[in-house]
Amino acid sequence: MRDEPFFEAFGDIGDIFADQAATRDREKANAVEIAQPFYCPAAFLALPFWSTSEAADYLRRKPKTLRTAYATTGAFLGVAPKKVGRRLLWPAVKIRALVEGEAA
Secondary structure: OOOOHHHHOOOHHHHHHHHHHHHHHHHHHHOOOOOOOOOOOHHHHOOOEEEHHHHHHHHOOOHHHHHHHHHHHOOEOOEOOEEEOOEEEEEHHHHHHHHHOOOO
16 A cells, blocks of 8 residues: 555545556556567568567467467468478468458
8 A cells, every 4th residue: 555645635545446447557567568569680581481489479479379289280370391200380371361451
């Protein structure tokens, strides 16, 4: 609670306001920052395939999301990767089309 005289003047109602203000302050302190726009160098965008972590970063998803989708359906939102050894390589053109709202 705040020790400010303004809240003390209202008695129990003042305590409620003080609690709400303290909760709001805690929420602001614990707030997660809004993600900054994804910056892609031109050389990265020119690659024909992206690794799972690169595709996940571009899609703002966790790599586990793409791996799970691949394991269950063989694709992520209609985009099927190529498997090279143990790695999954995702077609960059189709991933970009997903983000831009075009059909994959």
